[in-house]
Amino acid sequence: MHMADALLSPAVGGLMWAxxxxxxxxxxxxxxxxxxxxxxxxxxxxxxxxxxxxxxNFAIPGTGSSGHLGGGLLLALLLGPWPALVVLASVLTVxxxxxxxxxxxxxxxxxxxxGVLPCLVVYPLxxxxxAGRAPSSRRMAAAVMVSAVVGLLLxxxxxxxxxxxxxxxxxxxxxxxxxMLPIHTLIGVGEGLATLALVLFVRRHRPDLLQAxxxxxxxxxxxxxxxxxxxxxxxxxxxxLGGVGSWFASTAPxxxxxxxxxxxxxxxxxxxxxxxxxWPAVKAQTSAAGLLGGAATLALVxxxxxxxxxxxxxxxxxxPADRG
Amino acid sequence: xxxxxxxxxxLRALDDVAAGARNRGQPDPRALLLGAxxxxxxxxxxxxxTVAALLPxxxxxxxxxxxxxxxxxxxxxxxxxAAPLVLMVGLFNPLLERETALLLGGVPVSAGWLSFVSIxxxxTVAVSTTLALVxxxxxxxxCNAMTRLHVPQALSLQLWLLYRYLFAxxxxxxRMDTARQLRAGAQPRPSLATWGALLGQLLLRSVDRAQxxxxxxxxxxxxxxxxxxxxxxRMADSVFLAGWCSYFIAVRMLDLPTLxxxxxxRGLT
Amino acid sequence: MNAGAVxxxxxxxxxxxxxxxxxxxxxHISPGEGVAVIGANGAGKSTLLLQLNGLLLPTAGxxxxxxxxxxxxxxxxxxxxxxxxxxxxxxxxxxxxxEEDVAFGPRNQGLPPAEVQQRVQAALQxxxxxxxxxxxxxxxxxxxxxxxxxxxxxxxxxQVLVLDEPSAGLDPAARRRLIHLxxxxxxxxxxxTHDLDLVLDTCQRVVVxxxxxxxxxxxxxxxxxxxxxxxxxxxxxxxxxxxxxxxx
Numbered sequence: 001m002h003m004a005d006a007l008l009s010p011a012v013g014g015l016m017w018a019x020x021x022x023x024x025x026x027x028x029x030x031x032x033x034x035x036x037x038x039x040x041x042x043x044x045x046x047x048x049x050x051x052x053x054x055x056x057n058f059a060i061p062g063t064g065s066s067g068h069l070g071g072g073l074l075l076a077l078l079l080g081p082w083p084a085l086v087v088l089a090s091v092l093t094v095x096x097x098x099x100x101x102x103x104x105x106x107x108x109x110x111x112x113x114x115g116v117l118p119c120l121v122v123y124p125l126x127x128x129x130x131a132g133r134a135p136s137s138r139r140m141a142a143a144v145m146v147s148a149v150v151g152l153l154l155x156x157x158x159x160x161x162x163x164x165x166x167x168x169x170x171x172x173x174x175x176x177x178x179x180m181l182p183i184h185t186l187i188g189v190g191e192g193l194a195t196l197a198l199v200l201f202v203r204r205h206r207p208d209l210l211q212a213x214x215x216x217x218x219x220x221x222x223x224x225x226x227x228x229x230x231x232x233x234x235x236x237x238x239x240x241l242g243g244v245g246s247w248f249a250s251t252a253p254x255x256x257x258x259x260x261x262x263x264x265x266x267x268x269x270x271x272x273x274x275x276x277x278x279w280p281a282v283k284a285q286t287s288a289a290g291l292l293g294g295a296a297t298l299a300l301v302x303x304x305x306x307x308x309x310x311x312x313x314x315x316x317x318x319x320p321a322d323r324g
Numbered sequence: 325x326x327x328x329x330x331x332x333x334x335l336r337a338l339d340d341v342a343a344g345a346r347n348r349g350q351p352d353p354r355a356l357l358l359g360a361x362x363x364x365x366x367x368x369x370x371x372x373x374t375v376a377a378l379l380p381x382x383x384x385x386x387x388x389x390x391x392x393x394x395x396x397x398x399x400x401x402x403x404x405x406a407a408p409l410v411l412m413v414g415l416f417n418p419l420l421e422r423e424t425a426l427l428l429g430g431v432p433v434s435a436g437w438l439s440f441v442s443i444x445x446x447x448t449v450a451v452s453t454t455l456a457l458v459x460x461x462x463x464x465x466x467c468n469a470m471t472r473l474h475v476p477q478a479l480s481l482q483l484w485l486l487y488r489y490l491f492a493x494x495x496x497x498x499r500m501d502t503a504r505q506l507r508a509g510a511q512p513r514p515s516l517a518t519w520g521a522l523l524g525q526l527l528l529r530s531v532d533r534a535q536x537x538x539x540x541x542x543x544x545x546x547x548x549x550x551x552x553x554x555x556x557x558r559m560a561d562s563v564f565l566a567g568w569c570s571y572f573i574a575v576r577m578l579d580l581p582t583l584x585x586x587x588x589x590r591g592l593t
Numbered sequence: 594m595n596a597g598a599v600x601x602x603x604x605x606x607x608x609x610x611x612x613x614x615x616x617x618x619x620x621h622i623s624p625g626e627g628v629a630v631i632g633a634n635g636a637g638k639s640t641l642l643l644q645l646n647g648l649l650l651p652t653a654g655x656x657x658x659x660x661x662x663x664x665x666x667x668x669x670x671x672x673x674x675x676x677x678x679x680x681x682x683x684x685x686x687x688x689x690x691x692e693e694d695v696a697f698g699p700r701n702q703g704l705p706p707a708e709v710q711q712r713v714q715a716a717l718q719x720x721x722x723x724x725x726x727x728x729x730x731x732x733x734x735x736x737x738x739x740x741x742x743x744x745x746x747x748x749x750x751x752q753v754l755v756l757d758e759p760s761a762g763l764d765p766a767a768r769r770r771l772i773h774l775x776x777x778x779x780x781x782x783x784x785x786t787h788d789l790d791l792v793l794d795t796c797q798r799v800v801v802x803x804x805x806x807x808x809x810x811x812x813x814x815x816x817x818x819x820x821x822x823x824x825x826x827x828x829x830x831x832x833x834x835x836x837x838x839x840x841x
Contacts, residue, residue, distance in 0.1 A: 001409065002409070004406065004409055004410050004447065004450075005364055005367075005368060005446065005447065005450035005451075006368070006410050006414070006443045006444070006446040006447035006450060007410065007413060007414075007443065008368055009368060009369070010365050010368055010369045013365075013368065024476070024479060025476060027478075028476030028477070028478035028479050029476070029478075031478040032476070032477065032478050032548075037538070037546070037547075037548050038534070038535070038538050040478075040481065040482075040485070040538075040548070041485065041534045041535075041537040041538040041541065042531065042534040042535075042538075043482055043485070044481075044482060044484075044485025044486050044488070044489055044534070044537075045485070045489055045493070045530045045531070045533055045534035045537065046527075046530060046531075046534070047482060047485070047486035047489075048485075048486050048489040048490045048492075048493040048494070048530070049493060049526060049527055049530040051486065051490055051494070052328060052490070052493050052494045052496075052497040052498075052526070053497070053523050053526070053527075055327045055328035055331060055497075056327075056328060056497065056501055056514075056519065056522075056523065057513055058513055058514050058515065058516050058518070058519035059511075059513040059514070059515055059516070060516070061515070061516065066513055067516075069523070086478055086479060086482050087482065087486075089479065089482075090479070090482045090483045090486045091486065093483055094463075094483070094486060094487060094490070096454065097454060097457075097458050097463070097466070098334065098335060098338055098458060098463075099331065099334065099402065099405060100402045100403070100405055100406035100451040100454065100455065101405070101406070103364065103450045103451065103454060104360065104361055104364050104450070104453075104454055104457075105361075105364050105365060105368060105450070163413070167372060168368070168372050168439070168442075168443060168446075169413050169414065169416065169417060169443070170416055170417040170420040170421050170436060170439065171413065171416050171420065172420075175416075176413075193516055194516075194519070194520075197516055197517070197519065197520030197523075197524070198520060198523060198524055198527060200520070201520055201521065201524030201527070201528075202524065202527065202528070205524070205528060206528055206531070209531060292584075292585035292588055292589060293376055293580070293581035293582045293583065293584040293585025293586065293588070294375065294376030294379055294581045294582075294585065295585075296581065296584050296585060296588055297376065297379045297380055297580065297581040297584060298379055300584075301379065301380065301382050301383050301386060304383060304386070304387075305383075305386045305387075305390060308386075308387060308390045308391075309390050336732075339729065339732070343728075343729065347727075464689030464690070464729075465689075467689075468689075484689070485687065488687055488689075488731060489687075491731045491732075492683050492731065533684060536679065536681065536684040537684050537685075537687065539643075539648045539679075539684075540677075540679050540684050540685040540687075541687070542648065542668075542672070543646055543648065543672055543676075543677040543679075544672070544697055544698040544701060544745065544746070544749065545669070545672060545673075545697075545698060545701030545702060545749075546697075546701065547701065550688070550697075551693070551696075551697075551700055553693070
């Protein structure tokens with residue numbers, strides 16, 4: 001799920017932009033330093049591919065729901081973690097600019113949740129150790145599935161934390177987490193299946209494409225101390241999943257329904273969740289002025305708009321037919 | 325599949341609007357980009373129960389959209405796409421915040437409804453501002469503006485190539501899926517195996533296409549970077565940016581609608 | 594003397610997996626000649642063309658443009674002399690506007706802005722696309738894209754013009770404009786094509802390829818009238834020749 005401007009505060013949005021921005025600056029330098037100039041057109045084309053592929057769903061066997069490609073893991077496998085981040089960031093940017101998927105401020109958070117986390121954290125620290133150097137199909141499948149689910153859960157955790165920290169939504173941490181957990185596990189399974197299907201296809205027909213992401217030594221993002229033995233990788237996966245799961249299931253085991261029941265049945269004061277701020281005393285006069293002023297403002301804005309339009313001489317044209 | 329066609333249609337429509345807007349002359353795209361960011365940041369910086377004070381911000385996207393001749397249908401369509409998510413999360417607010425915040429002609433309105441409406445307004449301002457920005461500039465110009473604002477070239481070049489080849493690749497993906505659907509009988513969605521084969525093919529063709537693009541670039545002397553046309557910042561652009569930013573600050577600090585309402589009330593009584 | 598002579602000597606090319614694509618091609622093209630390379634799909638036409646500007650390098654043998662031999666160190670100079678028009682114009686047009694795309698080549702040649710601008714105008718004029726200057730290339734029709742792609746190559750003032758299936762996907766009017774354009778070109782022209790009627794209208798010489806080797810090399814009228822030869826190579830005589838026969 002993409003983070004939206006409407007649920008963000010400037011502080012949280014700014015912070016996420018700082019984090020993503022830093023990662024992107026490093027990623028850009030790495031890309032520009034690459035001697036192989038085939039990378040540039042390949043990145044552009046794969047970005048367009050990922051964008052298009054995300055829009056075509058498939059049926060997940062046995063559940064009746066559909067899955068789609070996220071692309072982070074696939075891109076990392078084809079290009080390496082740093083170029084993959086740049087490509088994903090470009091996909092997210094186009095989505096934010098042209099399709100209101102996220103927003104300009106939330107873009108930083110989305111690049112972090114859906115780009116930095118899968119490409120710079122999950123891929124090197126989880127997938128590479130799990131898959132090893134020349135994995136069999138089965139081992140690769142396991143590594144892809146685990147990495148996809150963990151990646152999605154981490155991203156979901158990001159959305160939850162950013163939303164709660166911004167304080168615009170009233171959803172408390174536990175409830176929101178309970179809402180997101182099952183959805184994102186399913187999305188993670190979908191992403192894993194999609195990535196796996198494509199990776200196996202590429203491996204069969206163009207195995208040379210997957211070699212590109214395996215350098216002589218593995219990529220070293222900040223904080224990584226080199227290739228970990230597979231055993232440690234499995235232990236990490238278990239710890240991550242266990243930790244994330246227990247955090248979601250902590251002091252409010254009943255989840256969302258419980259909070260809602262409480263809110264409906266109890267006196268108002270007791271039901272205010274921790275995330276909401278105390279409401280200051282409101283004066284009736286201020287309310288009336290606010291109401292009247294609000295209506296008048298809307299009228300004013302609309303009036304200015306009407307005046308501007310008619311000054312232009314003609315109303316907005318209909319959607320043009322495709323000429324391409 | 326409709327999603328992809330829908331997206332491509334929106335893409336082309338916005339591309340056309342932006343081309344028209346460019347031909348008619350717009351402020352420097354850097355000014356537009358910074359102004360849009362300022363507007364969005366202002367909108368989300370309000371206290372969470374603010375409703376009326378947010379409204380004057382709508383003037384910025386409105387002015388931009390009119391100048392760019394952005395059709396209302398596009399705005400509406402984009403807003404509808406963005407709405408479900410925001411609605412889903414936002415609707416919990418009225419459920420969770422039950423205290424009465426104000427009385428509307430005797431009817432109590434809870435704080436939750438106020439914050440929900442605030443969320444909707446923020447979403448509307450943010451989405452329409454972003455759309456108006458793109459409609460006024462278009463991706464090529466925006467990518468150039470980003471380069472001129474010192475965004476690393478790798479990023480703006482990537483964004484540019486993605487956008488440019490989205491038209492071709494998206495159309496190809498659409499044709500492939502349509503062909504599949506015509507032979508798929510009653511199943512609208514492909515199985516994983518079919519999907520994998522279909523998109524696997526597209527992936528490999530994309531890689532081949534990238535190679536041909538690379539060859540074409542080399543054949544004309546490509547050395548790793550694309551030229552970016554110079555942008556000239558004029559006095560009018562400074563006035564534009566400074567003017568709107570002052571407006572945003574005033575809107576943020578002053579709760580203009582309430583002031584206006586108070587003035588009207590005084591005038592009426 | 595920079596005039597645009599193309600010389601291939603014992604040219605061999607194998608794919609990375611070892612499959613031979615070109616089995617020893619010898620060819621000498623004089624400056625200003627118009628040569629068509631024809632053959633069935635997979636005969637090696639495109640592979641041959643890609644050797645001419647060093648996008649592929651020979652496994653054995655030599656490729657020379659005038660006195661300059663194609664090698665890793667001479668690529669930049671070679672690509673100044675040899676302009677390549679790709680089969681799919683979409684692969685070639687990647688700049689935001691037609692003007693900027695046509696200017697890409699001259700700019701990379703290090704020319705001053707005024708000269709670049711002048712070349713862009715001249716090239717667009719030559720292909721009849723001056724009215725498309727500010728348009729976005731990817732929104733043009735097939736014929737318009739092809740014209741702009743050619744302009745982008747002509748703006749670099751090459752001595753040799755290489756075209757891969759130049760008339761593919763063009764409607765009759767666009768195809769006719771292409772024919773006029775090619776007839777007016779003074780550069781050496783080497784084109785790979787299935788459109789044998791185009792060959793008759795624009796090329797004096799035809800080279801027939803089959804399974805990576807040259808099967809015939811002679812005047813267009815003569816080679817294209819040799820039905821048995823063409824049949825052996827998976828081809829047929831052009832329509833206009835048959836018509837001319839019947840109308841005699």
